[in-house]
Amino acid sequence: MGKATVIPFGPQHPVLPEPLHLDLVVQDETVIDCLPQIGFIHRGLEKLVEKRDYNQFIYVAERICGICAMGHSLGYAETVEELMGVEVPKRAEYLRVIWHELSRIHSHLLWLGLAADAFGFESLFMHCWRLRERVLDLFEKTTGGRVILSVVKVGGVVRDIDGAMLREIVAVLEGLEAEYATIVSTLLTDASIKNRTVGVGVISHEEALDLSMVGPFARASAVNYDCRMLGRGAYGDLSDFQPILDTQGDCYARIKVRCSEVLQSIAIIKELVAKIPTGDIAVDVKGSPADGSQASNVLEQPRGECYYYARGNGSKNLERMRMRTPTSQNLAGMVAALKGCDLADVNMIILTIDPCVSCTER
Amino acid sequence: MEFTQVFEPLALDSLHDFALSRKEDGWRYVQTLAVNKDDGVDLVYSFMKNGALVNSVISDVPRDAEVPSISDAFLAAFVFENEIHDLFGVRITDIAIDFEGNFYRVSEEYPMTIISPEQLAAREKAAKIAAAKAAKERAAANAAEASAEAAAEAEKPSEDEEARKAAELEAKLAAMDPEKAAKVRAAMEARAKKGGE
Amino acid sequence: MGSFRLGGMTFGSLFKKPETVLYPLETKPAPAGLKGHVVNEVELCILCGICQKGCPADAITVEKKERLWAIDPFRCVQCGACVRACPKDCLIMDAASTAITVEKYRTERTVPDPKAVTEAVVAEG
Numbered sequence A: 001m002g003k004a005t006v007i008p009f010g011p012q013h014p015v016l017p018e019p020l021h022l023d024l025v026v027q028d029e030t031v032i033d034c035l036p037q038i039g040f041i042h043r044g045l046e047k048l049v050e051k052r053d054y055n056q057f058i059y060v061a062e063r064i065c066g067i068c069a070m071g072h073s074l075g076y077a078e079t080v081e082e083l084m085g086v087e088v089p090k091r092a093e094y095l096r097v098i099w100h101e102l103s104r105i106h107s108h109l110l111w112l113g114l115a116a117d118a119f120g121f122e123s124l125f126m127h128c129w130r131l132r133e134r135v136l137d138l139f140e141k142t143t144g145g146r147v148i149l150s151v152v153k154v155g156g157v158v159r160d161i162d163g164a165m166l167r168e169i170v171a172v173l174e175g176l177e178a179e180y181a182t183i184v185s186t187l188l189t190d191a192s193i194k195n196r197t198v199g200v201g202v203i204s205h206e207e208a209l210d211l212s213m214v215g216p217f218a219r220a221s222a223v224n225y226d227c228r229m230l231g232r233g234a235y236g237d238l239s240d241f242q243p244i245l246d247t248q249g250d251c252y253a254r255i256k257v258r259c260s261e262v263l264q265s266i267a268i269i270k271e272l273v274a275k276i277p278t279g280d281i282a283v284d285v286k287g288s289p290a291d292g293s294q295a296s297n298v299l300e301q302p303r304g305e306c307y308y309y310a311r312g313n314g315s316k317n318l319e320r321m322r323m324r325t326p327t328s329q330n331l332a333g334m335v336a337a338l339k340g341c342d343l344a345d346v347n348m349i350i351l352t353i354d355p356c357v358s359c360t361e362r
Numbered sequence B: 001m002e003f004t005q006v007f008e009p010l011a012l013d014s015l016h017d018f019a020l021s022r023k024e025d026g027w028r029y030v031q032t033l034a035v036n037k038d039d040g041v042d043l044v045y046s047f048m049k050n051g052a053l054v055n056s057v058i059s060d061v062p063r064d065a066e067v068p069s070i071s072d073a074f075l076a077a078f079v080f081e082n083e084i085h086d087l088f089g090v091r092i093t094d095i096a097i098d099f100e101g102n103f104y105r106v107s108e109e110y111p112m113t114i115i116s117p118e119q120l121a122a123r124e125k126a127a128k129i130a131a132a133k134a135a136k137e138r139a140a141a142n143a144a145e146a147s148a149e150a151a152a153e154a155e156k157p158s159e160d161e162e163a164r165k166a167a168e169l170e171a172k173l174a175a176m177d178p179e180k181a182a183k184v185r186a187a188m189e190a191r192a193k194k195g196g197e
Numbered sequence C: 001m002g003s004f005r006l007g008g009m010t011f012g013s014l015f016k017k018p019e020t021v022l023y024p025l026e027t028k029p030a031p032a033g034l035k036g037h038v039v040n041e042v043e044l045c046i047l048c049g050i051c052q053k054g055c056p057a058d059a060i061t062v063e064k065k066e067r068l069w070a071i072d073p074f075r076c077v078q079c080g081a082c083v084r085a086c087p088k089d090c091l092i093m094d095a096a097s098t099a100i101t102v103e104k105y106r107t108e109r110t111v112p113d114p115k116a117v118t119e120a121v122v123a124e125g
Helices: A057-061 A067-082 A090-119 A122-143 A163-189 A192-195 A205-210 A215-219 A233-237 A251-273 A326-338 A342-353 B016-026 B075-089 B116-152 B161-175 B178-196 C001-010 C050-054 C082-084 C114-124
Strands: A005-009 A021-027 A031-036 A295-301 A304-312 A318-324 B006-007 B028-037 B040-049 B052-061 B066-068 B091-093 C039-040 C060-064 C069-072 C089-095 C105-108
Touching: A005 A067, A021 A163, A021 A342, A031 A326, A031 A342, A057 A067, A057 A318, A057 C069, A067 A090, A067 A295, A067 A318, A067 B116, A090 A122, A090 A163, A090 A192, A090 A233, A090 A342, A122 A163, A122 A295, A163 A251, A163 C105, A192 A251, A192 A342, A205 A326, A215 A251, A215 A326, A215 B161, A233 A251, A295 B052, A304 A326, A304 B028, A318 B028, A326 A342, A326 B075, B016 B040, B016 B066, B028 C060, B040 B075, B066 C082, B075 B091, C050 C060, C050 C069, C050 C082, C082 C089
Parallel strands: B006 B052, B066 B091
Antiparallel strands: A005 A021, A021 A031, A295 A304, A304 A318, B028 B040, B040 B052, C039 C089, C060 C069, C069 C105
16 A cells, blocks of 8 residues: 555646646545535625626626526526515416526537547537537527526516427427437447446445435436426426436446436427417516515526525615535535545546536635 | 425524434435624525425524534535635534635635625615605504594584595594504595695 | 447538538628627617616616716626616617727717707707
């Protein structure tokens, strides 16, 4: 047994698009302990709620993170609506979920491309991002923005999607599905990818429950929880929703779960487009949240459950707004997954967990 | 699975035992947050089980109080406990992975406890609105009393038909419960004003 | 086997129409409703200042005395809150993005005074 050494990992590292620092305690190429450190890009956006009224803050909320922009604006709007007792029209709920699921597809394709790039699988990376571009084009056509959509407001949505556009969304997604199947079958059957991921960074089912993990990271360890199954908003009208689970709990299982979730999102969008009701897309919201009123909310983001909390103080500004993002909840799980792994596997494990540091540091 | 959310109070002393019992019952730890107040903070601990989201609120924790860590039961809490220590200045003891104030690099100590001018203005505005509402209610009550006196005077035989009608109504209102009567009176006053213009 | 299929897909793209465009020689047509920049049609503007109050980025300044409406395009986040709030519908979200520049600037528009115009006409008459 050699002497234990501390190897710093990040905040600048090729596999990490965002700053995350790890102190890896290494003994003979094996990681025996790990200390995560964030806080390089903390922006204090939760404090900004004091300067922006509850209608304006939605534009701040969606700028927490580029990839989860739609999710954050949706989660924030739902929380404020809960706080003020606003009932959102059914069509607005459907449109919100359609955009939210599109953003899940774009997030997972982005992640898949980055993962392929980290494996050294350049052509797969190119194909993933080529497909993602089509989703971004759909965003551009339906909302006027590619990443920051600014389409949700407190009380509904600001733009409608007409029937022709809805049919185009389904047509584009159907075209994407066939090519995506090829990409996924390549990724999941490739021998070198299997060599690097099967049995690496295993989190058992018990451990996942013990560490309160959320999102695809937990579902790969057979934790049967997905906020979408709570049936809130338009999710309640789906004929059937079952979270995608895997029992292995290793890197390969996490890749598999994310790959299947894209297909699940496409199915959800198709079903909602077929069922979408006609009607208003927004209601007027007047007044301000009552003093001392509080509301909480959970929402399934691409990376897992996100928790929102709002407290009013009788004025237009909220007293406190809080977002607990999936990555901060999964940091403990990440430490557990890294313990006992090979130093060379560290980047694979971190990638398959898919941390979003911008979200974590609001 | 049905989603429900509740807010329930919790005492600071029983926090640690509460977390242990939650762990035993198989609840999932969701999050911890702090809300800054004039003299202390509110801490909210959330747990979830089968779609029921329970937010346990510890109200008015004094700034110098020692809060026990629950990261021995739920390791995932270490992130939030370090965060609350760094941003709100709450002393949390025995965190499983303790950064001792170095989790976030902040240029000002405990930035979330600073009350910004905007927040102060918002609070004052809210207080003003509340005060105006209370004053309005008081004024309405006073007016009601005054008109009751007037009604008592009007009980004497009157030459005016209108005054007699008003007296009748006053007598009716006296039988009603006071809050409702005040409302009716306010409505009548408003109507009279409108008619007078 | 999967690698062969991916190889086929990659090989096939040699003969297909490229997914990208030859920027800057070609540009993609902007879809309707793209959020480019905010334009004020000053003839309709009444300088009410609702856009200034609603702006989450404090990009808009309205000076009623000087009859000036100004927007800082470097602060503007193209959220469209002002366009929706405008009671006269004189603010429009233009699909064209602003030109590339080397220094910061502020777009200022002077709002013509409809009263002044009628007064001038009366004086002439």
